[in-house]
Amino acid sequence: MPWICGHKVEEQIVFPAAGYLGVAIEAISQILGLIGKDKSSTFEFRDVHIAAALVLPDDSNVRGRGVELHTSMSQRKLSTVTVSSEWYEFCISSWVAGHTTIHCAGGIRVNESVDIQGSVTVSNTDAFETYSADPWYEKAKEQGLCFEELFRSLTSIRTDGNRKRLESLCTTQLIPPGTSRSDHPSANHYSVHPITIDTCLQAPIISATGGNIKALRAYLPVFISEAHIRTLGGIKPDSEASIHTRSIKTSFSTQQIDSTLRDPSGTPFIDLKNVRFALYEGKKSEDSDQGSNGQFGLLRHPFLRTRWKPDILRLDLSSQVQVNAYVAEFTKQNRILELMPEKHVATVGALLDLAGHKTPRLRVMEIAGGSDEHRKQWLSLLDKDTAFPRCRSWDVVTIDEEGELQMEVEGPFDVIYIPECAISKSSWPRAAKKLFSLVGEHGIILSPKTDTAIAQLHAAQFIAVDVKGQILLARQRQPGETAALEGREIYIIVHKPSQAVLKLAASLENHMQHQADVGQVSIVHLDHINTIALSRSTICISMMEIEREFLASMGQEDMNLFRILTDTVTELLWLIGANMLDEPDPSLTMAHGLSRALMLEQPSLRFSALDLGPVGLALSNIESTCQIVKGVLHSFGDKDDKEYSQLNGLLYISRFVPDHRLNSLFRRRLGTQELPSQWKREEPLIKVSPARLSVAQVGITDSIHFQQICEPPTSLPPGFIDVDIKAVSLNAKDVYTVSGHVETKTGTTALEFSGIVAAVPAGHDLDFQPGDRVVVSAPNLFTTRERVPAWAAHKMLPEEEFSVIATLPVVYSTALYALDDRAHLRAGESILIHSGAGALGIALITIAKRIGAIVYTTVGSQAKRKFLVHELGIPETHIFSSRDVSFVEGIRTMTGGRGVDTIVSSLIGDLMHASWECIAHFGRFVEVGKRELIDAGKLNMSLFLRNATFTAFDLSELFFHQDPYYRDIWAR
Incomplete structure (x- = not known):
């Protein structure tokens, strides 16, 4: 069946719903011997449920994973001893990789009467407009329904030009071109080609739009209540048929449709009645992926990635060359900045990006004198208009001729940016003191490189780095920063080291001893850790995982020795060679998880991890490596980073950032579509009235909102x-x-x-x-x-x-109608009320007790049981569980096997059928749920031998009924 490849949902070939009907027609035709006969017949379907999609592998992806499709068909059982002489039950399932999935089930019979009474006739079409089908198919493809090749079977479309009537009048060929045996003698014979049936399911999707192509959504059939399909017989292959369709919206995500296909003479050949369509929540388009607030609240960003960037607070004069190289590479990757004629814009942008990486909630103060365009580009770098902005505020202040700041906001600030010529040479000394006082504890200053700026920064004990010969990056020297390591003992821990590791350890020992002003520095093997005197002031540097794993394979003895370290010292630096920023070795990264867990248990422990990369790389520039290790040991407070990686001579730190590609795909799958910004606004409800409750994404509570109604x-x-x-x-x-x-x-x-x-x-x-x-x-x-x-x-x-008062009418009206009009409950009778702690259950219990009935009920939890006992006075022996069928035995015990006179139930499945077994002679079972009814459930008829009554109702049907008698019941 090569034609089936044209039916796709997104990129996957999906077996069409019409295909299941075609399979059932073929099966019953074989059973009844109808194949090859010219006699016209009508196939009648009832209660066809499409339970799961059947995805077919394409030719390039089969590789032995073929799909077996099994069809079983048997005469419908009317009882345990009789079967129907007309109706057959069919079930279509697949067998894939050892698993069975039921895709479709329903009933079918062959009706010798060929006449079909069409359920839809679209009339009064003077205001209808005619369209080509191609734009509608393209719109459907955007939504995920991909009709290709022969499945693009609609030849024209007519819908209401006033965009009000949910009806359509479409045309198609009765026999799809190229599928008849006159075209291809070897083609399969079909009583009615599945593509023709599928066309009758395509057209209602269009009628649901009322003619507005922008409103087209991807709906898929899930239940066919009734269908009549007549064999085409001697119809000419090029005969054109008309399809009359009508749609009714039944919820935010469902439609109910009727569709009738008529031949050129107006005779119905296919009639589909009460077909339920469900919205496919798959492929959607997004107008924007940037807004921090979507139309219906925050866009969802469930996917994050780890992003590594240099730690801006650990850039110093020794890393100036590496910083310049990083800024140059950053500029290349940001074309807008690279094309800016002012070269300092890219440099400032790179440094602001690093500052936002280190402190994702930046407060920035800019001295007036800069460019609005530059500021716009920098704010964009800091993700200002996204769901995760890295800049909390950006304030522009002025400096007068006297060097006084004119500002309405208070510090401190994480970044102070001084544009070129914003401060005159004469004003610098007077402005400097105030400016520097506004810098936060871990804040930075970005200033043009001038002799005056350098002098003022050095005088205030700032560490300044010249970046690209244009900008000074300055930070405050932390109190005690130079004395953080002074006089402290350092042990470098090794375990079964190679010669390369020993060489690196010796170099680090020498560097720390002579350039870090520390006390004693020693190399110690882990096996000897219990022979040295550790204290809380001791610093331990582990080199046990520079080359090979240790944590993942350590034994009990090694673990005990390691525990001596973590139980004693308060500063532990774990060096690893995982090379995470290039070609990572995951077996060397366990220290990250261990450090986080240990620091939660031991808050006084600072357990840092530094990835130096391969030991050969670390040895290639020993001086830089030792400088980086020393930099990690200088802490910028308790909240400073604990996990680092070395790359190109710079110390990198990580942050979680949203993965825009995966998040965008995720939101497309969910259908969280954002309207253009000019259409969106948040207003008090009273200002936009009239407005109506709407749901942007069914099933997502956050997407519930009110939408203004713009109708005269x-x-x-x-x-x-x-x-x-x-x-x-x-x-x-x-x-x-x-x-x-x-x-x-x-x-x-x-x-x-x-x-x-x-x-x-x-x-x-x-x-x-x-x-x-x-x-x-x-x-x-x-x-x-x-x-x-x-x-x-x-x-x-x-x-x-x-x-x-708004909470009372429905539950008490339902209870009164169920007990008075349907059950006719009398004093002294017994009643079983399921879900007794719910709103309807409470109303039913209240009324039943007033009538004088004996009340039994079920609940789902112990708390609800106590509520009924204490608040409604139900004896505890009359309360059973609604979670299983144990209430059946409980009712039998309490009633001496008699059962109850009335049952009011909203349970489904086995629990509903178990409840039916509890009915007494001349009892009345009142079903207030709809799931079993909608799914065309079966009922045990033998219980009617008890002269019992089974009745069901939907209270809202009284409101819609045309007979005043029923509406009066509602109104009373």
């Missing part, structure tokens, strides 16, 4: 009122709807609210006036102002609160 107001029809909402009650069903787990009629998201009447129809005779406080029980779209039938509203008493 319309006059009130008779019998309706407008209500400004003050409080909305959220029941479990409403939460499930918002999260995408429940479908509702017309896509409503709430059922009850309270508010103030805003408008009534002119010349009305209603019992409402503007300003009346009302509670409303009506399916609604969670809008700040709702239009509802007057009979769905009730006036509130003056003392009633909006937030309280």
Whole structure:
């Protein structure tokens, strides 16, 4: 079937839903011997559930991983002894790598009557506009639905030009071109080609947009309630058919559609009824990946990477050459800075980037006199307009002729930048003292290189580094910095060292002894560590993992010796040769995790790790290596870095930064699309009314927001009122709807609210006036102002609160309707109420006790059990677990095997069926859940021998019913 390669979701070939119907048609045709017969037939499907996608490997990726597709079909069991003479049950599953997956299951029969009553006829199409199908297919591809080759089967599209009606009228060829046997004698024979069926599933995706191509989303069929497919017989291959479709939005992420394909004479050949489509949350486009605030709150950045950059506080005169090389390379990688005519812009940018790396929440002060364009580029380097800005504030201050700072903000600052000519030579001495006092403890000054600046910085005991002959990088000399190592004992620890390690250790010993003003420096083998006198002031430098692993393979004896070090000294520097910034050796990196764990347990221990790279590299420039080791031993406080790497003579430190590529892909998969900035703003809800609850990404709670409605107001029809909402009650069903787990009629998201009447129809005779406080029980779209039938509203008493009264109508109306209208519960009867600690459960228990019934209930936790005992007075022996079927035995025990007269249940699966077994003779089972109904569940019919009643209802259906009798039940 080479044509199937044209059906893709993103880059993967996915077996089409129409393909499953085609497989079932082929299977039943073989069973009934219909293949090769010219007799026309109609295949009727019921309750076809598509449970999982079947991804097919493409030709380049098979390599023996073929997919086995198994189809089982048998006559439908009507009972344990009888089967249907017409209906067959089928199940299509795959076998891949030893695992079975069920993809599709449903019922099928062959109807000898070939006439099909089409469920959709799109009429009154004068306002419809005609489009080419190509732009719609391209838009679908952007959303992840990739219809290619023969699957681009729609030849034209017509939709409502007013963008209101969710209907479409499309055309296609009845037999896809190139698939008939007249074109290819060896082609497979199909009663109806699956591509033709698939076209009837493509068209509703377009009708769901109302003709707005920008609104097209990727929907996939998940359930087909009913389908009729008629064999095409002697239809000409080039016959053109029309497809009539209608879509209804049932939630934020689902649609319900009807689709009818008619031949040129208008005769229906394919009819799909009540097909459920679910939104595919895959490939999406993003307008921007930079904003710190998306349309619906912070964009998600779950992926981070470790980024290493030089430690700006450990740059000194000895590293000037290496700093200049780093700045030059940084400039090459930033084309915008490289193209700037002023060369100092790139240098300042590189140093600001290092400062932001060291302190990701920079406070920067700039002396006025610089360029706005330069400042913009530097702020961009510091990720100003991203979710992770490294600059908290950037303040520009002025200096007058007297050298006085004119500023409204207070220090200290992490960076003070002095542009060229911002301070005159005569003003420097007077300004210097104030400027230097504003530098933070670990702050820096960036200044043009001038003799005056150098003199003032040296006089104030600043360490200044000349960068590229343009900029001075200056930092304060820390109190006691030169005396940090003075007089302290240093032990260099080795373990089974090679000659190269011993040479490096000897060089380090010599350097520390003569250039660091320390006390005694000694090389000690780990085996002899228990023979030396360690103290808390002792500094230990480990060279045990310069060449080979130690921590990963140390034995008990080595561990005990190592513990002597960590239990005694407060300064431990662990040198490793992992070479993490070039060709890393992971076996030498365990010290990082160990150091973090030990410092949590022993806060007084400073356990630093320094990656010197391969020992040969460290020996190639011993002086630089020893200087770097000494630099690590100089600490800039308790919060200073503890993990370092040496690269090109500079000391690097790491930070976690967002991985923009992976985060962008992640958000595309989730569909977190950001609107253009000019469309976004955060305003108090009262200022943007009317507004409606919306969900940017179903299932992501953070994406719930209110979206302003920009529609012209319309006059009130008779019998309706407008209500400004003050409080909305959220029941479990409403939460499930918002999260995408429940479908509702017309896509409503709430059922009850309270508010103030805003408008009534002119010349009305209603019992409402503007300003009346009302509670409303009506399916609604969670809008700040709702239009509802007057009979769905009730006036509130003056003392009633909006937030309280709004929570009562639905649960108590459901409870009353279940117990009075459906169960007809009487005093003395027994009732089992599942989920008794929920809102509906509490209402049911309250009413059942008032009626005088014996109440049994189930809960899911011990806390809920105690609540029912203490607050509602339910005996503990009448409360069972809703987590398993143990309540069945409990009910039998409590009722002497009789069962209960009434059961009100919202459980699903085995628990619902177990509950049904608890019904007594002439009992009434009231199902208030919908999952089993939607999934076309089966019921044990033998229990009806008890003369029991099984009834189910959705309370909102009373509201939508056309018969006033049912609406009156809702209104009462």
